[in-house]
Structure formats: C-alpha cells, structure tokens
Amino acid sequence: MKNLTSSTQIVEAIQASGLKNGIVCLHSSLKSFGFLQGGADAILQAFIENGCTLVVPTFTYDCEVSTPSYRRIIQNGSDYSESFDSETAVAYDQNSPMISREMGAIPAWLLEMKARARGRHPLNSFAALGPLAEELIGAQSPLNVYGTLKAIYAHKSAAYLVLAGVNLTSATPIHFAEERAGRRLFRRWAKGIGMTLEVEVGSCSDGFNNLAPYVKNIETSIQVGQSVWKIYPFRTFIDTVARAIVQNPTVTHCADPKCIRCNDSVRGGPFL
Ligand SMILES: [Zn+2]
Numbered sequence: 001m002k003n004l005t006s007s008t009q010i011v012e013a014i015q016a017s018g019l020k021n022g023i024v025c026l027h028s029s030l031k032s033f034g035f036l037q038g039g040a041d042a043i044l045q046a047f048i049e050n051g052c053t054l055v056v057p058t059f060t061y062d063c064e065v066s067t068p069s070y071r072r073i074i075q076n077g078s079d080y081s082e083s084f085d086s087e088t089a090v091a092y093d094q095n096s097p098m099i100s101r102e103m104g105a106i107p108a109w110l111l112e113m114k115a116r117a118r119g120r121h122p123l124n125s126f127a128a129l130g131p132l133a134e135e136l137i138g139a140q141s142p143l144n145v146y147g148t149l150k151a152i153y154a155h156k157s158a159a160y161l162v163l164a165g166v167n168l169t170s171a172t173p174i175h176f177a178e179e180r181a182g183r184r185l186f187r188r189w190a191k192g193i194g195m196t197l198e199v200e201v202g203s204c205s206d207g208f209n210n211l212a213p214y215v216k217n218i219e220t221s222i223q224v225g226q227s228v229w230k231i232y233p234f235r236t237f238i239d240t241v242a243r244a245i246v247q248n249p250t251v252t253h254c255a256d257p258k259c260i261r262c263n264d265s266v267r268g269g270p271f272l
Contacts (some may be wrong), residue, residue: 003034005225007042013224014050017231021051023132023152023159025173025234028056030105032165034226040109043164044129053130053157055137055148056107057172061100063092063122063190076270077186077203077261089191092122121145122190124172124201132157142192145185145200146176152234159234165227168208168215173234175202177241178252184269186261203265206254214244214251 014020024047030040038045047054065086067073072080090098095118097111110116110129117133119125119140126148128137132155139147149172152159161173168174179185185200218240220231244251253262264270 003226005033005036005227007036007038007046009225010043010046011050013222013229014046014052017160017220017222017229018158019047019050019052019160019162019231021158023053023055023136023155023157023234024162025055025149025152025160026106026162026164027166027170027172028104028106028163029165029227032227033224036225040106043106044110044113048130051131053128053132053136054110055126055128055133055152056110057103058099058107058111058118058125058127059103059123060090060092060098060125061102061123062090062098063192065089065189065191065196067187067189071187071189071198073187073270073272075264075267077264078188079260086191086196091191091193092125093193094118094120094125119148121199122192122197123188123199142190142197142199145202146179149173149176149238153238161232161234161237163230164224165229168211169205171205171208172202173238174205174208174211174241174252177238178203178245178265180238180242181245181249182268183245183265184272186264186270187272203252203269204254204259204261206256206259207252207262210251210253211241211244215240 066083116129117137118127119137136148136151139151188201249266
C-alpha cells in the first residue's frame with residue numbers, strides 16, 4: 001500500500017536513533033505518517049515498549065480569561081483592549097482529556113491513557129507516559145510553565161527533542177531556551193477549578209524556523225515510513241538556541257514587525 005507507515009518502522013527508528021530508554025519530548029503530526037498502522041496508539045506503544053518516557057504538549061486555550069484590570073503588566077505581549085469571555089471559559093481539569101485541537105492527535109490520544117501524568121498548568125500543560133512521567137510532570141506549575149522541560153534538562157537520563165513531521169515553530173522547548181537566554185515569560189490568566197489563576201506562558205513561535213541554521217549541525221534527520229523526523233539531543237539543543245538568542249535577540253522574531261508578543265519578548269519580556 002502506498003503512503004503507509006508501519007509500527008515496525010517506528011520501532012526501528014526509535015532503536016536506530018538511540019532513543020531507547022531515553023526521555024523523548026515529542027512534537028508531532030499524525031498526518032505526516034500517511035496511513036499509519038494502529039494510528040496514534042502505535043506511536044505511543046512503540047516508545048513505551050522501548051522504555052522511553054514520552055513528553056508531549058497538551059495545551060488548552062479554552063481556559064484563558066481576561067487579565068484583571070489591576071494586573072495589566074507592562075511589556076507583557078498583551079493587547080489589553082482584547083478581552084476573553086470569562087463566562088465561556090472552561091475550567092482546567094488535569095484529570096480530564098481536554099485539549100486544544102492544534103495539539104494534534106498523538107497528545108490527545110496520550111491523554112486517554114490511564115497511566116499518563118499531566119501538569120497543573122491550565123493553559124500550557126505537558127503530559128507524559130513512561131517510567132519518569134510523574135517525576136517530570138510534577139515539576140510543572142502555573143508559575144513555572146517550563147518546569148517539566150527544566151526537569152528534563154537537569155535529568156541524568158539521555159533526553160531528546162523529536163520533531164515528527166513538524167518544524168521548529170512547533171518546538172515548545174525553544175520557549176524554555178528563551179527563558180534561559182534571560183527573557184522573562186509573559187503572564188496570562190486562566191480558569192482553574194473554583195479559582196482564577198495567574199500563569200506563565202511562552203511567546204510567539206511563528207519565527208522559530210529562523211533558528212534552523214543554528215541547530216543544523218546538531219540535528220539528525222531520518223525518514224520513518226512517510227514521516228520525516230528531526231532529532232536533537234535535548235540539552236545541546238537548549239544551549240545552542242539560548243546562545244543564538246543571546247547573540248541575536250531578534251532571531252526569534254516572526255515576519256510581522258508589529259507582532260506585540262515578539263516585540264515585547266525581544267525587549268526582554270514583562271516588567272514583573
Ligand atoms: Zn510574532
């Protein structure tokens with residue numbers, strides 16, 4: 001059959017690229033696999049059976065509410081004239097499988113797994129499956145959005161960023177590299193169960209493909225059935241990107257010169 005990816009090809013890719021037993025931060029497009037035998041479940045099972053801890057973004061934008069007028073922070077990447085309808089916002093529940101469609105089918109399927117762990121951040125949660133899931137996910141909190149990524153960075157286990165059929169604009173760890181480069185993260189407000197919370201969030205990621213030349217020589221590109229995977233050693237990726245941002249802060253800026261999030265982020269982020 002044409003346009004087919006088999007689960008065997010995924011297992012072979014995991015083993016051939018040395019991901020076995022490692023921490024894998026996965027950003028993915030299920031569509032990139034063409035017709036995948038076993039669907040999203042085949043991908044999860046392939047990583048889990050190879051001893052990996054799989055970490056994915058499981059963001060929920062429906063939980064955002066307007067910033068209270070007393071908390072309008074300067075240089076916060078916010079257009080405060082825009083408001084969210086707090087009535088229609090959904091309360092975040094980490095035990096539920098709620099997720100924004102943009103996250104894709106693989107994170108959505110991971111949230112259906114009984115053994116998964118999911119972070120306490122109402123807008124930008126991460127979820128994980130595998131031996132280190134609880135430990136890594138437990139490091140995230142509303143005011144430490146990249147706690148999980150910090151825990152991966154600091155962990156003694158081998159760790160990788162895998163972009164399966166997506167490009168650098170999907171790579172959330174770049175926001176963590178921005179933080180390591182000295183940028184303060186924006187603040188937003190979100191609805192939790194029975195309360196409204198101030199939370200940290202990342203900036204605009206539309207310009208992240210500008211970083212491609214900087215990470216080219218730490219990148220392994222492999223064909224997995226129909227899907228092209230780009231694999232980076234996690235810590236080296238973060239350090240390389242953070243260095244590039246320090247040397248050239250505008251490298252992360254998207255193509256829109258008026259982008260308020262990019263402009264405020266390049267200036268260093270909010271005055272907290
Ligand atoms: Zn932008």
